[in-house]
Amino acid sequence: xxxWEPNSRxxxxxxxxxxYLDRGFDRTTVADIAARAGLTERTFFRYFAxxxxxxxxxxxxxxxxxxxxxxxxxxxxxxxxxxxxxLEAVGDSLFADRRDGARRRQQVIDANIELxxxxxxxxxxxAAAVAxxxxxxxxxxxxxxxxxxxxxxxxxxxxxxxIAEDSRTDLAGHVRESLAELxxxxxxx
Amino acid sequence: xxxWEPNSRxxxxxxxxxxYLDRGFDRTTVADIAARAGLTERTFFRYFAxxxxxxxxxxxxxxxxxxxxxxxxxxxxxxxxxxxxxLEAVGDSLFADRRDGARRRQQVIDANIELxxxxxxxxxxxAAAVAxxxxxxxxxxxxxxxxxxxxxxxxxxxxxxxIAEDSRTDLAGHVRESLAELxxxxxxx
Numbered sequence: 001x002x003x004w005e006p007n008s009r010x011x012x013x014x015x016x017x018x019x020y021l022d023r024g025f026d027r028t029t030v031a032d033i034a035a036r037a038g039l040t041e042r043t044f045f046r047y048f049a050x051x052x053x054x055x056x057x058x059x060x061x062x063x064x065x066x067x068x069x070x071x072x073x074x075x076x077x078x079x080x081x082x083x084x085x086x087l088e089a090v091g092d093s094l095f096a097d098r099r100d101g102a103r104r105r106q107q108v109i110d111a112n113i114e115l116x117x118x119x120x121x122x123x124x125x126x127a128a129a130v131a132x133x134x135x136x137x138x139x140x141x142x143x144x145x146x147x148x149x150x151x152x153x154x155x156x157x158x159x160x161x162x163i164a165e166d167s168r169t170d171l172a173g174h175v176r177e178s179l180a181e182l183x184x185x186x187x188x189x
Numbered sequence: 190x191x192x193w194e195p196n197s198r199x200x201x202x203x204x205x206x207x208x209y210l211d212r213g214f215d216r217t218t219v220a221d222i223a224a225r226a227g228l229t230e231r232t233f234f235r236y237f238a239x240x241x242x243x244x245x246x247x248x249x250x251x252x253x254x255x256x257x258x259x260x261x262x263x264x265x266x267x268x269x270x271x272x273x274x275x276l277e278a279v280g281d282s283l284f285a286d287r288r289d290g291a292r293r294r295q296q297v298i299d300a301n302i303e304l305x306x307x308x309x310x311x312x313x314x315x316a317a318a319v320a321x322x323x324x325x326x327x328x329x330x331x332x333x334x335x336x337x338x339x340x341x342x343x344x345x346x347x348x349x350x351x352i353a354e355d356s357r358t359d360l361a362g363h364v365r366e367s368l369a370e371l372x373x374x375x376x377x378x
Binding site: 078079080081117120121124142143145146147149150153154156157160161178181182183184185186187188 | 267268335336375376377
């Protein structure tokens with residue numbers, strides 16, 4: 001199995017992001033990534049099934065955390081409040097101190113149509129999972145679907161603002177700001 | 190060019206939908222569709238570039254109508270109100286009397302993962318175009334993006350309810366109902 005390398009996963013991820021940005025996603029191989037990280041391909045495959053999973057492997061955890069957190073909200077919590085609280089929790093846990101990596105990943109995605117499509121599909125499946133979690137709380141449709149879609153729109157907006165700047169506002173703070181903006185937009189519509 | 194066939198486009202569309210539902214999208218050919226409609230392949234290609242365009246060819250018109258209508262709203266109209274008015278106009282013009290076709294098309298899409306992904310991408314590009322139309326009205330981000338995303342969520346919800354039933358409520362009526370539901374969801378969040 002080779003000797004233990006400290007922080008291999010993060011090194012592989014950073015090497016992959018840099019190569020995807022320099023050469024393009026399509027022209028980068030797993031061998032390139034491992035070499036740049038100073039690790040073996042075998043080590044790469046201990047963490048990722050393929051080069052696309054470097055970008056999307058985290059979405060399973062995001063999905064699980066969101067669904068769990070929506071389910072754990074007090075019964076009296078309104079649907080969108082449950083979703084927003086879950087998004088704040090995700091911001092605090094999953095993304096804290098990971099802004100540079102998140103920004104690089106987004107640059108990679110923005111540079112490749114196929115990856116953008118994959119990201120859209122992941123986000124749509126996240127919205128569907130959140131809507132299902134709301135239904136299990138007894139929220140009827142269309143409120144469940146609309147709260148889930150609104151939540152994902154809030155998340156995307158907050159995420160985009162969080163990685164666009166280096167302000168001290170964390171992702172959870174941007175989520176709260178985006179919720180306030182959405183409330184203003186819908187109240188005015 | 191062959192003699193003129195009345196209503197060829199609608200006949201081809203209906204034949205295609207039926208075959209996609211019976212055999213699956215992947216196992217249907219343009220020759221099958223033309224034969225079922227009692228027309229030639231040459232006539233098919235006068236209306237559609239390929240068998241996927243039977244399902245997605247209308248999205249260009251939907252895109253143009255929405256963008257134009259958002260741009261034409263009075264300057265004082267709030268962002269989401271401009272989007273919802275555009276959606277109602279689309280419902281009244283593009284979809285009036287087309288519920289059966291819209292329902293069949295949705296059944297085809299729901300049965301095929303690849304088509305579902307294509308539909309998601311089309312809707313995301315519609316949201317981006319609506320956000321751009323709002324920006325041209327002077328709406329800043331993130332209000333432009335949030336109003337556009339909210340509008341598309343309203344449209345999807347309204348569309349799903351419209352094709353799910355045979356009530357007398359038209360698509361525009363469902364759009365207004367979904368807007369009211371979204372307002373309730375965001376006010377409660």
